[in-house]
Amino acid sequence: MNTLLLTGFEPFHTHPVNPSAEATRTLDGTQAGNLRVVSALLPVEPHAACARLTELLGTQRPAAVLLTGLASGRPQVTLERVAVNVMDFRIPDNAGQQHRDAPVQAGGPDAYLSTLPLRAVLAAWHGAGIPGQLSDTAGTFVCNAVMYHALHTLRALGRPDVPCGFLHLPASAGVALAEAKAVPYLPQPELTRAVEVAARTVAASVSGEA
Amino acid sequence: MNTLLLTGFEPFHTHPVNPSAEATRTLDGTQAGNLRVVSALLPVEPHAACARLTELLGTQRPAAVLLTGLASGRPQVTLERVAVNVMDFRIPDNAGQQHRDAPVQAGGPDAYLSTLPLRAVLAAWHGAGIPGQLSDTAGTFVCNAVMYHALHTLRALGRPDVPCGFLHLPASAGVALAEAKAVPYLPQPELTRAVEVAARTVAASVSGEA
Amino acid sequence: MNTLLLTGFEPFHTHPVNPSAEATRTLDGTQAGNLRVVSALLPVEPHAACARLTELLGTQRPAAVLLTGLASGRPQVTLERVAVNVMDFRIPDNAGQQHRDAPVQAGGPDAYLSTLPLRAVLAAWHGAGIPGQLSDTAGTFVCNAVMYHALHTLRALGRPDVPCGFLHLPASAGVALAEAKAVPYLPQPELTRAVEVAARTVAASVSGEA
Amino acid sequence: MNTLLLTGFEPFHTHPVNPSAEATRTLDGTQAGNLRVVSALLPVEPHAACARLTELLGTQRPAAVLLTGLASGRPQVTLERVAVNVMDFRIPDNAGQQHRDAPVQAGGPDAYLSTLPLRAVLAAWHGAGIPGQLSDTAGTFVCNAVMYHALHTLRALGRPDVPCGFLHLPASAGVALAEAKAVPYLPQPELTRAVEVAARTVAASVSGEA
Numbered sequence: 001m002n003t004l005l006l007t008g009f010e011p012f013h014t015h016p017v018n019p020s021a022e023a024t025r026t027l028d029g030t031q032a033g034n035l036r037v038v039s040a041l042l043p044v045e046p047h048a049a050c051a052r053l054t055e056l057l058g059t060q061r062p063a064a065v066l067l068t069g070l071a072s073g074r075p076q077v078t079l080e081r082v083a084v085n086v087m088d089f090r091i092p093d094n095a096g097q098q099h100r101d102a103p104v105q106a107g108g109p110d111a112y113l114s115t116l117p118l119r120a121v122l123a124a125w126h127g128a129g130i131p132g133q134l135s136d137t138a139g140t141f142v143c144n145a146v147m148y149h150a151l152h153t154l155r156a157l158g159r160p161d162v163p164c165g166f167l168h169l170p171a172s173a174g175v176a177l178a179e180a181k182a183v184p185y186l187p188q189p190e191l192t193r194a195v196e197v198a199a200r201t202v203a204a205s206v207s208g209e210a
Numbered sequence: 211m212n213t214l215l216l217t218g219f220e221p222f223h224t225h226p227v228n229p230s231a232e233a234t235r236t237l238d239g240t241q242a243g244n245l246r247v248v249s250a251l252l253p254v255e256p257h258a259a260c261a262r263l264t265e266l267l268g269t270q271r272p273a274a275v276l277l278t279g280l281a282s283g284r285p286q287v288t289l290e291r292v293a294v295n296v297m298d299f300r301i302p303d304n305a306g307q308q309h310r311d312a313p314v315q316a317g318g319p320d321a322y323l324s325t326l327p328l329r330a331v332l333a334a335w336h337g338a339g340i341p342g343q344l345s346d347t348a349g350t351f352v353c354n355a356v357m358y359h360a361l362h363t364l365r366a367l368g369r370p371d372v373p374c375g376f377l378h379l380p381a382s383a384g385v386a387l388a389e390a391k392a393v394p395y396l397p398q399p400e401l402t403r404a405v406e407v408a409a410r411t412v413a414a415s416v417s418g419e420a
Numbered sequence: 421m422n423t424l425l426l427t428g429f430e431p432f433h434t435h436p437v438n439p440s441a442e443a444t445r446t447l448d449g450t451q452a453g454n455l456r457v458v459s460a461l462l463p464v465e466p467h468a469a470c471a472r473l474t475e476l477l478g479t480q481r482p483a484a485v486l487l488t489g490l491a492s493g494r495p496q497v498t499l500e501r502v503a504v505n506v507m508d509f510r511i512p513d514n515a516g517q518q519h520r521d522a523p524v525q526a527g528g529p530d531a532y533l534s535t536l537p538l539r540a541v542l543a544a545w546h547g548a549g550i551p552g553q554l555s556d557t558a559g560t561f562v563c564n565a566v567m568y569h570a571l572h573t574l575r576a577l578g579r580p581d582v583p584c585g586f587l588h589l590p591a592s593a594g595v596a597l598a599e600a601k602a603v604p605y606l607p608q609p610e611l612t613r614a615v616e617v618a619a620r621t622v623a624a625s626v627s628g629e630a
Numbered sequence: 631m632n633t634l635l636l637t638g639f640e641p642f643h644t645h646p647v648n649p650s651a652e653a654t655r656t657l658d659g660t661q662a663g664n665l666r667v668v669s670a671l672l673p674v675e676p677h678a679a680c681a682r683l684t685e686l687l688g689t690q691r692p693a694a695v696l697l698t699g700l701a702s703g704r705p706q707v708t709l710e711r712v713a714v715n716v717m718d719f720r721i722p723d724n725a726g727q728q729h730r731d732a733p734v735q736a737g738g739p740d741a742y743l744s745t746l747p748l749r750a751v752l753a754a755w756h757g758a759g760i761p762g763q764l765s766d767t768a769g770t771f772v773c774n775a776v777m778y779h780a781l782h783t784l785r786a787l788g789r790p791d792v793p794c795g796f797l798h799l800p801a802s803a804g805v806a807l808a809e810a811k812a813v814p815y816l817p818q819p820e821l822t823r824a825v826e827v828a829a830r831t832v833a834a835s836v837s838g839e840a
Contacts, residue, residue, distance in 0.1 A: 075285070075392050075393055075394040075395070076386070076392050076393075076394075076395070081714065081716060081770075082712075082714050082716075082740065082741060084711065084712050084741065084743070084766070085743070086711060086712070086743070088764075101748075101749070109739060109740065109741075110712065110739065110740070110741045110742050110743045111712060111714060111739075111740045111741030111743075112740055113714070113715070113716070113740045113741075118731075119731070126387060129383045129384075129387070130383065131383060131386040131387050131389075131392070131393075131395055133392045134718075136714070136767040136769060136770060137766040137767035139766060140711075140766060170394075173339045173340065173341060174339075176286070176341040177336060177339070177341050179341075182285050182286050182341070182343045183285055183286075183341075184285035184286075184380075184394030184395075185285070185286070185341055185394075185396075186395075186396065186397075187396075187397065187400050190397050190400075291504065291506060291560075292502075292504050292506075292530065292531060294501065294502050294531060294533070294556070295533070296501060296502075296533070298554075311538075311539070319529060319530065319531075320502065320529065320530070320531045320532055320533045321502060321504060321529075321530045321531030321533075322530055323504070323505070323506070323530045323531075328521075329521070344508075346504070346557040346559060346560060347556040347557035349556060350501075350556060495705070495812050495813055495814035495815070496806070496812050496813075496814075496815070546807060549803050549804075549807070550803065551803060551806040551807050551809075551812070551813075551815055553812045590814075593759050593760065593761060594759075596706070596761040597756060597759070597761050599761075602705050602706050602761070602763045603705055603706075603761075604705040604706075604800075604814030604815075605705070605706070605761055605814075605816075606815075606816065606817075607816075607817065607820050610817050610820075
């Protein structure tokens, strides 16, 4: 059976947990339409994360790629429109590095637009009672780097039609309880449900093309 | 058995639902510690709401009063510290009135501090995995008016020791889906749970005093 | 000639300057309508600040009192509606203290409403091209304590009719440049101008009553 | 003498004025380093704006291009990092159109990174006492379209080395006074000064290369 590659990230910065890790672990091995979900946990360091992603794209040859991560402070789940060829870290990654104005891929194009069915996911969320939005920026931290790298690698592998993009989650309760300021949050099951609905919609778009 | 009076509000403004109405309806008749929860729905018009509240305080003679309402845009559940003797409406109430710089109670004191066990409720929330905060302002709309009126009336009835205060809920999914902008929200069951934990904690504080 | 007492605060927390100090220093000795501006700088510690204020109210016997301070993060100049009898410090004051759930004045009323001509100041600001707002909370830090104390002391002195209240300034450029996050700011001359317009309007309201 | 092309926009949406128009008008004909500033006012409709820009780039053959516009709600002046090949309008443009998920340039690359000396402008702002930031998104309205089109056209003209990018201004007082909500603002002279400092820094980077 074809697979949908679903990634989350390890905890980072001051966050005690990462809701993207919990959501992807929960959904690992489940069925999303005609695709089997294969989950992977990425490190919060761009070189290791991109290397792991290259390996997964090569070995799994997924029919769809849904990358997820945490954006504490956002009020709702969001789908990213675009990944840019820039790393500019306001906080250190888990290796203690703070890249500044560096490319994700030297010589690569300036950006890649998401190839996920963005409007279909939004509609599916709303149909499931989940408010959600498009986001015009994935930031310039590891989340953006990983989205850029996945789209770049699929192009290099001659598979530009594989739907691929990034879903940013708000804080979970565990993240919010550890923040000094009052941030919006959603219970983990609601976050996992949003990822699941997105994965199913992405999977349906692949089947629809077959 | 002694009662805990729990109030919510009708829908208002552009909001299709009011999560405070749904939470209080769900909890009506349940047990909160040694108290029985009696729920009431208040109209979003200050004079009718205050009249209804006066009646409820007189007939129910509650041992505790927990008033709840919606504050769309807030990221977490909040307990109000204080109600002020001011009505200044940025939006019309459900009677179409927009009171401006008017007192809730002509000749009344400038404000009343909440008599709820604020820190105990915060601690109970955190213990239950619910991030929550104190708020320094209940605004100057009907929520504030009702909180002021309840505290004023308990004083007038010679019952200033009855714990009484206001809990503001963020948007539910239903409210957020109807907003033009992306607002923070919580699923209704999580909002209801936050009200339930608060009610139980308030009830425990009454028993503790007995 | 009668005086208008105008106070600002020393720098505090991580802020290298305090725009309220600069504004009040600039306006010291100027004329606001029929009143002479007497400026004073208050320490950011509630007991010393209140003691200094008591002394100034006694010796100056001002015809009007305009207290000012910094609220970094606010987008516009704001006039406070109310001061509450609560000190609950999220950051330490300049003496290193972090008061929690303590009254400003043990046994005092729960709050005092501002006695400034709030709508007249708003109108004067708008007429002068200065967007400004009413604020429903002065917080629970030293600014609020000083506003509460001034209103309480004027009452105790038998002078409740002296207009008295608090004006919160946004960050100045100097404050904003030192913040880790992008905060709204106004150039110091614009902040000083907002204080001057407010002082003139307050002074006019006193003359109007004479 | 070589020119720096400086553009602003007409008023749009509910905004009574556009501070980018006022800043560019004020600076028209002035000297920025070794370059003469030539200002142009663009319509808030993507096709007409892009056509006008194509014409200006052809006739003026500018040595540098600084595009400016209004982003009401932002707290500080910002330089955009990137323009994306997407038009998705949340509000209608001045022709009443609301483009949705449309490319700026059919078949064009997904995005272009700014070619302005971003860090040098930030440093010059800070040196001039102006807090300012990089922005990771220029949105998906006419501002972004114009930035994309300018960078695309310079490439097509064989002039990819001409520094070109976008500067977003916060509200001016005139804009803020017309908003229903309290938005951050800066006095127009401060906004104009920020554009002037940016223009001078961009011009210096061109001379530096000569």
